[in-house]
Structure formats: structure tokens, C-alpha cells
Amino acid sequence: MKSKLKAIPGSIVAPRGFLAGSVFCNIKRLGTGKGSDKGQKRDLALIVSEVPATVAGMFTTNQVCAAPVKVCIERAQKGVAQAVVVNSGNANACTGKQGLQDARKMTALVAKHLRMPVEHVLVGSTGRIGVKLPMANVRNGINEAVMRLDNSSENAAHVVEAIMTSDTRPKQIAVEFKLGSQTVRMGGICKGAGMIQPGMSITGKRPSASPLHATMLCFITTDTVTDAKTLRAALHEAVAQSFNRITVDGDMSTNDTVLILANGLAGNREFWVRSPEFGIFQSALNHVCLELAKMIVRDGEGVHRVVTVRVNGAKTIPDADAAARAVANSPLVKTSWHGGDPNWGRIIDALGYSPAQIVEEKVDIGYSAPGSRKVLWSLKRGQPTKATFKKLCDAVAPKEFDLHIHLNLGKANAVIYAADLTEEYVDFNKGDLSDPTSLGG
Amino acid sequence: MKSKLKAIPGSIVAPRGFLAGSVFCNIKRLGTGKGSDKGQKRDLALIVSEVPATVAGMFTTNQVCAAPVKVCIERAQKGVAQAVVVNSGNANACTGKQGLQDARKMTALVAKHLRMPVEHVLVGSTGRIGVKLPMANVRNGINEAVMRLDNSSENAAHVVEAIMTSDTRPKQIAVEFKLGSQTVRMGGICKGAGMIQPGMSITGKRPSASPLHATMLCFITTDTVTDAKTLRAALHEAVAQSFNRITVDGDMSTNDTVLILANGLAGNREFWVRSPEFGIFQSALNHVCLELAKMIVRDGEGVHRVVTVRVNGAKTIPDADAAARAVANSPLVKTSWHGGDPNWGRIIDALGYSPAQIVEEKVDIGYSAPGSRKVLWSLKRGQPTKATFKKLCDAVAPKEFDLHIHLNLGKANAVIYAADLTEEYVDFNKGDLSDPTSLGG
Numbered sequence: 077m078k079s080k081l082k083a084i085p086g087s088i089v090a091p092r093g094f095l096a097g098s099v100f101c102n103i104k105r106l107g108t109g110k111g112s113d114k115g116q117k118r119d120l121a122l123i124v125s126e127v128p129a130t131v132a133g134m135f136t137t138n139q140v141c142a143a144p145v146k147v148c149i150e151r152a153q154k155g156v157a158q159a160v161v162v163n164s165g166n167a168n169a170c171t172g173k174q175g176l177q178d179a180r181k182m183t184a185l186v187a188k189h190l191r192m193p194v195e196h197v198l199v200g201s202t203g204r205i206g207v208k209l210p211m212a213n214v215r216n217g218i219n220e221a222v223m224r225l226d227n228s229s230e231n232a233a234h235v236v237e238a239i240m241t242s243d244t245r246p247k248q249i250a251v252e253f254k255l256g257s258q259t260v261r262m263g264g265i266c267k268g269a270g271m272i273q274p275g276m277s278i279t280g281k282r283p284s285a286s287p288l289h290a291t292m293l294c295f296i297t298t299d300t301v302t303d304a305k306t307l308r309a310a311l312h313e314a315v316a317q318s319f320n321r322i323t324v325d326g327d328m329s330t331n332d333t334v335l336i337l338a339n340g341l342a343g344n345r346e347f348w349v350r351s352p353e354f355g356i357f358q359s360a361l362n363h364v365c366l367e368l369a370k371m372i373v374r375d376g377e378g379v380h381r382v383v384t385v386r387v388n389g390a391k392t393i394p395d396a397d398a399a400a401r402a403v404a405n406s407p408l409v410k411t412s413w414h415g416g417d418p419n420w421g422r423i424i425d426a427l428g429y430s431p432a433q434i435v436e437e438k439v440d441i442g443y444s445a446p447g448s449r450k451v452l453w454s455l456k457r458g459q460p461t462k463a464t465f466k467k468l469c470d471a472v473a474p475k476e477f478d479l480h481i482h483l484n485l486g487k488a489n490a491v492i493y494a495a496d497l498t499e500e501y502v503d504f505n506k507g508d509l510s511d512p513t514s515l516g517g
Numbered sequence: 518m519k520s521k522l523k524a525i526p527g528s529i530v531a532p533r534g535f536l537a538g539s540v541f542c543n544i545k546r547l548g549t550g551k552g553s554d555k556g557q558k559r560d561l562a563l564i565v566s567e568v569p570a571t572v573a574g575m576f577t578t579n580q581v582c583a584a585p586v587k588v589c590i591e592r593a594q595k596g597v598a599q600a601v602v603v604n605s606g607n608a609n610a611c612t613g614k615q616g617l618q619d620a621r622k623m624t625a626l627v628a629k630h631l632r633m634p635v636e637h638v639l640v641g642s643t644g645r646i647g648v649k650l651p652m653a654n655v656r657n658g659i660n661e662a663v664m665r666l667d668n669s670s671e672n673a674a675h676v677v678e679a680i681m682t683s684d685t686r687p688k689q690i691a692v693e694f695k696l697g698s699q700t701v702r703m704g705g706i707c708k709g710a711g712m713i714q715p716g717m718s719i720t721g722k723r724p725s726a727s728p729l730h731a732t733m734l735c736f737i738t739t740d741t742v743t744d745a746k747t748l749r750a751a752l753h754e755a756v757a758q759s760f761n762r763i764t765v766d767g768d769m770s771t772n773d774t775v776l777i778l779a780n781g782l783a784g785n786r787e788f789w790v791r792s793p794e795f796g797i798f799q800s801a802l803n804h805v806c807l808e809l810a811k812m813i814v815r816d817g818e819g820v821h822r823v824v825t826v827r828v829n830g831a832k833t834i835p836d837a838d839a840a841a842r843a844v845a846n847s848p849l850v851k852t853s854w855h856g857g858d859p860n861w862g863r864i865i866d867a868l869g870y871s872p873a874q875i876v877e878e879k880v881d882i883g884y885s886a887p888g889s890r891k892v893l894w895s896l897k898r899g900q901p902t903k904a905t906f907k908k909l910c911d912a913v914a915p916k917e918f919d920l921h922i923h924l925n926l927g928k929a930n931a932v933i934y935a936a937d938l939t940e941e942y943v944d945f946n947k948g949d950l951s952d953p954t955s956l957g958g
Contacts, residue, residue: 137870138866138869138870139868139869139870139874139875139876139877140865140866140868140869140875140877141869141877167862169862170862170865170877170899170900172878172899172900204862205862205863205865205866206861206862206865206896206901270849271849271863271866275870325848325849326847326848327847327848327849327863327866327867327870328866328869328870329866330866330869406767406768407766407767407768407848407938407942407946408711408712408766408768408946411942411943411946411947411948412946412947412948414943414947415946415947415948416948417947417948419948420647421608421610421611421645421646421647422646422712422768424581424611424646424647425579425581425646425712425768425769425770425771426768427580427581428579428580428581428582428769428771429578429579429580429716429768429769433580434580434581435580436580436581436582436611437613455611455647458611458613459611459613460647497848497943498943499940499943499944501848501852501943502852502855502938502939502940502942502943503940505848505849505852505853505856506852506853506855506856506858507852507853507856507857507858507860
């Protein structure tokens with residue numbers, strides 16, 4: 077079955093039966109760290125399904141894991157949820173037992189208002205680390221937010237705003253596709269700009285051989301009918317190919333979370349991993365996750381250029397991944413991208429110190445327009461080509477380009493969506509000493 | 518036996534029987550990339566012993582390894598050398614067969630002039646990657662440099678200058694100590710400012726469990742009597758505790774090299790690893806390497822602050838090392854150091870995503886003056902202490918301080934000498950598009 081994906085306006089309330097609401101309740105102002113309130117007046121949001129939904133989540137594998145993430149890992153396993161409460165301005169990370177109590181309290185407040193089991197409420201937080209949540213403000217915020225819930229696109233847009241921290245732009249998407257004779261919709265929003273190199277898993281535990289790698293939060297809604305196991309499989313695959321393949325600064329956050337709620341109101345026939353419908357659903361989810369993930373890189377702190385690093389011909393998949401990440405996170409490579417400098421020496425140097433096996437005499441390095449196969453090679457088999465410096469400079473001048481690396485040792489490939497390193501990134505992250513509450517974050 | 522180490526003036530010609538000479542032969546000018554000729558007029562140097570010397574070397578474990586490194590690995594194994602020829606401005610890396618021929622040719626030219634076996638001549642290069650050496654200039658340079666050889670401290674100072682690239686300051690040291698009744702001298706010079714996170718080994722091959730991590734070059738001379746095996750053991754230990762424990766930007770170079778020549782002219786009794794004299798010699802060598810290594814970090818590209826990251830109480834030594842390197846290389850931690858921001862949230866975040874095992878509730882984080890045991894703790898057992906923001910800011914305000922991290926999980930320790938990340942680093946490394954020959958480096 078072929079998927080025909082149609083972009084539609086809106087985001088999380090585009091699918092049937094989802095409501096959104098948000099408020100400003102003075103969480104951000106308690107610690108007005110740089111970027112925490114760039115005119116973004118909201119800091120608490122609710123996403124609610126009219127009926128209980130199937131849920132799946134992927135969570136940071138950082139060993140230092142925020143309280144809301146702990147709560148979500150536990151509840152998402154059970155496969156059912158109906159609401160998500162999210163705050164920005166405070167990560168509720170490294171906040172000890174109090175933090176965990178506060179996260180649970182947030183869900184309990186929502187459950188009470190909406191008359192649903194507390195286990196059906198999930199929670200997300202982003203912002204400074206190590207500062208206790210101002211629970212009186214949070215309580216007022218939730219009281220007010222539940223009164224504002226509706227399915228207007230205006231409210232959904234406000235929710236996007238409410239989860240932003242150092243983000244400069246809202247990040248949202250919605251699509252529509254057919255499953256059988258039914259039209260299914262899917263919408264998503266996300267945030268994230270710094271501390272970005274997610275490495276998420278279903279359990280928050282690291283797969284032993286996994287690459288170890290912001291806060292990024294992503295909330296996806298869909299009205300498809302599906303079961304938890306199928307939804308989990310699809311989300312795992314989609315995140316592996318999107319959020320887990322981006323890097324802004326190589327720092328993995330304590331709070332990374334992706335949640336998807338599927339409320340079944342589309343009324344399609346249920347499907348499983350082996351059903352033909354699964355492929356269509358997976359493609360839609362892959363598309364939504366990848367587009368949102370790329371929005372994060374483009375809006376990364378201080379980012380001027382976005383580079384898709386494509387490694388081909390590695391001996392193994394972990395090698396391909398390690399090679400791509402070494403290049404994508406090398407300060408010298410990233411500063412050369414910022415300078416518009418087609419410097420292959422730094423690229424091959426990073427490949428050489430990566431854990432991946434490489435053979436200098438076999439390495440090809442080249443550039444193309446995003447997604448294009450027309451590659452201008454600067455290095456072939458370890459030796460410079462005749463491409464002129466001018467032409468190479470032109471290839472790396474656009475705001476977005478692809479970097480192609482062929483190791484010519486095997487058949488394994490990997491893609492990493494990366495960004496340059498700029499003076500603005502450094503300046504932005506130097507910290508704001510005028511604000512003691514920024515201590516942790 | 519206790520070592521009494523005395524600092525003495527000078528560097529590589531302080532020990533008996535060593536000569537130095539250097540020239541400008543237009544290697545740097547061929548590609549005047551940023552920082553390549555900041556008034557540093559010399560680009561080729563010779564260090565020569567009057568008699569054949571015992572030699573040991575440590576070399577980059579980057580899989581992309583420059584031609585001169587390949588030549589040195591081969592020759593240093595044999596244990597005897599008498600001269601070293603070094604150029605700056607061109608790394609002779611990624612230069613294929615021609616590069617290897619050129620490196621050998623450099624040693625052959627020196628050998629011919631000085632009438633010694635070509636195998637007794639070693640070679641080092643630093644500068645841009647992927648540009649062929651201008652051999653006519655190199656030949657002229659060598660012809661001239663051999664005529665200038667003498668043991669004047671002026672010449673030695675010029676050699677330091679001749680090996681500099683983006684370095685802003687010369688880096689040199691000399692010490693004197695007693696082995697039995699004889700006075701032994703040791704002198705060293707080094708260079709390095711960017712692409713700095715060496716991980717060197719005797720063979721240039723990675724120990725399987727080793728941490729994977731400038732160009733940095735270091736040349737040490739001593740007049741002690743010793744055999745190659747003993748010298749190799751001492752150098753391995755000294756480098757493991759010094760150069761292999763520094764990081765400026767986390768990028769490991771293709772050219773990192775440390776060479777030590779011991780010409781025996783002090784006439785001390787020969788010693789072995791188990792002799793009492795070995796401890797004295799080892800301490801002297803450790804001191805020389807560590808002081809030189811710290812000079813590299815202090816003079817790192819754009820560096821404002823130097824931070825010694827001390828991890829204690831890790832479960833294993835690889836864990837201690839991985840934890841320290843994750844913190845030392847985190848862009849968010851490094852920018853907070855630049856800002857003078859005592860941000861423990863970013864530190865514990867980096868610890869959490871490092872491959873090292875950590876338990877959030879057990880982590881202590883604090884600061885002290887360099888080498889002091891008087892620690893001001895900001896975090897104890899995962900929770901903020903009562904140290905005021907003002908006091909913590911004061912602790913991270915000096916140009917150099919120690920960061921103490923206690924994991925409280927075991928007994929393994931590690932130290933990494935690290936630097937902040939500044940706007941100057943980014944600006945410096947953006948590249949100079951006006952200069953096509955800077956393409957590779």
C-alpha cells in the first residue's frame with residue numbers, strides 16, 4: 077500500500093477529539109535566565125484527548141533523568157493516557173524526592189479537574205536544572221488552563237509557545253492520510269534549541285551498544301486506532317531515524333521526551349506491525365518526526381548553517397553512526413561550516429579519531445544540495461580532487477547542504493542532522509550572572 | 518631515593534651535547550592561513566645530539582596519521598636516534614605516497630649533511646593538512662639550518678619559535694637533578710593550541726580500552742645514560758599523566774608526537790625500571806611533560822580559563838576518565854566556564870550522558886584554587902548546598918581553578934586539564950577563505 081501524505085494546517089488539535097489550553101503562571105519569571113522569556117508569555121500547557129488514548133513514549137537515556145521523565149516512563153508502559161501537562165522555565169531535574177512529588181502532583185491536579193485516573197495523565201518539563209518547581213504557581217496555572225481547553229487552532233498555537241525556552245520559532249506540523257477507507261490525521265509540536273543530541277529509548281535505559289548522545293520535547297497526536305505495542309514499535313523506529321539523529325551541541329539533556337497519543341476516533345480498522353496499513357502509518361510518523369527534528373536543528377542556538385552528514389560504506393552500522401557523529405560534533409569542523417570553509421582536513425581528522433574503522437586511502441568527501449545526488453567531491457580515495465576552491469566554497473555557502481562521506485569499507489550507512497558552531501552559541505550560553513536562579517540550568 | 522628537581526634556564530640545549538638550529542625557508546608563507554605566521558618568522562628546525570642517543574616516542578592514535586609520524590614510529594622502535602628535523606606551516610598529512618617520500622627525503626638530507634645513518638634522523642611536521650611540502654624550500658632550509666647548529670640558548674629559543682603555528686607563546690622548560698653522584702639535565706619544548714586532545718601510544722596504535730581522544734609536538738632532550746626499553750617505559754607513563762590528559766577542543770590531531778633523546782653524556786650509572794634511580798628520572802620526566810602540557814592548555818586557541826577537572830570515586834578508571842572527558846568537552850560546560858557561571862546543572866547533565874556509571878543522588882560537585890584541597894561544594898549527594906551564588910561565582914572567577922567531582926561509587930580517579938570555549942575560538946577557526954591553500958588544515 078502506498079502512502080499518500082497530505083500536509084494540513086494546524087498541529088495537535090488537527091486530529092479528531094484533541095483539546096489544547098495554555099497559560100502564563102509565572103514559572104518562567106522566577107528565573108529569567110537568558111532566552112527563557114523572549115516575549116514567550118506562556119509557560120504551562122495541557123493537551124487532552126476527549127477519550128482515553130493509546131500512548132507510547134521515548135525518553136532520554138541520560139542517567140540523570142528529570143522527575144517528569146521518571147513519571148512518564150512508568151505510566152507510558154501501561155499504554156493508556158488521556159492528558160499531558162507541560163511546563164517550561166523549569167526542568168524539574170535534580171530536584172530530589174520533592175521533584176518527583178511535584179511531578180506527580182501536577183498530574184494529580186489535572187486528573188482531578190478532568191475527572192480521569194491520575195495514571196492517564198503524563199507530564200513534561202523543560203528549563204533550568206536544579207530549581208524546585210513553584211508549585212503554588214503551577215497549581216494556579218493548571219486551574220486556569222483546564223478552563224481554556226478547546227480544539228481551536230489558536231489554542232494549539234499557544235501551546236507551542238508555552239513549551240518554548242531558547243527556541244526562537246514555533247515548531248509544528250499536521251498531516252492527513254488514508255487507512256483503508258478512513259481518513260486519519262496526525263499532528264505534532266516540539267521544542268528544543270540547545271543541549272541537543274538526544275538518545276532516547278522506550279524505557280529510558282541505554283541499549284548496550286547504543287550511541288550515547290537537548291532538552292527536546294515533542295508531543296504527537298493522532299486519531300488512528302492502534303494498540304500500544306504497535307504504536308511503540310512505530311514510535312521507536314520514527315525516533316531512531318529523526319530525533320535520535322540530530323545534534324546541535326552534542327549535549328544530551330536530562331528531559332528529552334517524545335510522546336504520541338492515538339485516540340482511535342478516526343474509526344479505521346485496527347492494524348499491527350505486519351498489516352499493510354502499518355507501513356502507511358509508519359511513513360506518516362517518520363515524516364512528522366523528521367520534519368520536527370529538522371526544525372530543532374534549524375532553530376538551534378546560534379545556528380547559521382544546517383548540514384546533513386551522510387556516511388556511506390562503513391563496515392558496520394555503529395561505525396557509520398560513530399563516524400557521522402565525530403564529524404558532526406567536532407568543534408573544528410563545526411566552526412569551518414560557520415566560516416563557509418570547505419575544509420576536508422578537519423573532516424578526515426575527525427573520522428580518523430572516531431571509534432569507527434577508516435582507511436585514509438579509501439575516504440571520499442563531497443558536497444551536494446540538500447537531498448541531491450549530484451555530489452561535488454573534494455576528496456577521492458584520500459586525495460584532493462581537481463574541484464576548485466571557489467566551487468567548493470560555493471557548495472558550502474548555502475544555509476543548508478549535505479556532506480557526503482564514503483568510507484568504502486562496507487555497506488553500512490548513517491545520517492546525522494547537524495549544525496555549525498558560532499560566536500552566538502558561545503555568547504548565548506555564557507550564562508547570565510545577574511540571575512542566581514539560573515544556577516542549575 | 519628522593520628527587521630534588523631544580524629548574525634551570527633554557528630548554529633543549531641545556532643538557533650536555535645537544536645542538537639546535539633553525540631558519541625561515543618559506544614553508545609557512547606558501548599558505549598563510551590564520552595564525553600561521555603571527556610574526557613567527559621561522560618554519561624549519563633541527564635538534565641534534567653530538568653522539569647517537571637512546572630514543573623513545575609517543576604518537577597520535579588517529580587512524581589518519583601524517584607521513585612524518587609514520588617515519589618516526591618505524592625508526593623510534595629501533596631505539597637510537599641522533600637528530601630531529603621539524604617544520605611548521607605544513608602537516609604533511611593526507612599527502613599520500615609523495616608525502617611519505619618527502620618525509621623520508623627530509624631525514625635523508627639531514628643525514629647526508631651530518632654524516633649519520635638516515636635511520637638516526639627523525640622528523641616532525643605541523644600545520645595545514647592535505648598540502649604537499651614545498652620540497653625545494655625545505656631542502657634550502659635544511660642546507661642553511663645545519664650551518665647554524667650550536668648550543669646557544671638563543672638558537673634553542675629560535676627552535677621553539679620555528680615549531681609554533683597558532684601558538685601565541687613559546688613553551689619551554691629545563692631541569693637538573695642528581696642520579697648518583699652525577700648531575701643530569703633535561704630540557705623540553707612543545708607547541709600546540711588547537712586540535713588538542715591527544716591520545717598517544719608508543720606504536721601509534723590504540724590500546725583497545727583506551728580513551729579515544731592537537732597537533733601537539735614535543736621534543737625532550739636529556740644527557741642521562743639509559744636504554745631504550747627503560748626510556749620508553751618512562752615516557753609512556755609521563756605522557757599518560759600529562760599530554761594524554763589535556764583537551765582544548767576535543768579534536769585529536771593527525772600529527773601528535775612526543776620524542777625524547779637521551780645521549781648519555783651525563784655519565785651516570787645506567788638504570789632500569791626497578792632501579793632506585795628510575796623513580797627520580799620518572800619524576801623529572803613527569804614534571805617536564807606536565808608543565809609543558811599545561812602550557813598548551815593555557816595557550817589554547819581563544820582560551821580565557823583553564824580548569825583542572827578532578828573526578829574521584831568512580832567505579833573504574835575508564836569510568837573516571839570518561840566522566841572527566843564528558844565534562845571537559847561539553848560545549849555547554851565550557852561556555853559556562855567562559856561566562857564565569859558556576860552552573861552545576863550542565864556538569865551533572867554531562868556526567869549523566871557520559872559512558873561512565875553515575876548515580877545522581879551520590880554526586881558531589883565543588884571548586885577550589887588550583888591544587889588546593891579547600892573545596893567549596895555547590896552540590897552534595899545530588900542536592901544543592903547552602904553555598905551562596907556570589908561565593909560560587911567567586912570560586913570560578915579566577916583564570917585557573919579546579920573542579921572537583923566525587924561520584925562516590927568506587928575508588929578510581931582521573932584528572933583532565935581543560936579549557937573554556939570562547940567566541941575567539943570560534944572566530945579563529947572559522948577559516949580564512951582568502952587563502953585557498955588553507956583548504957586542508
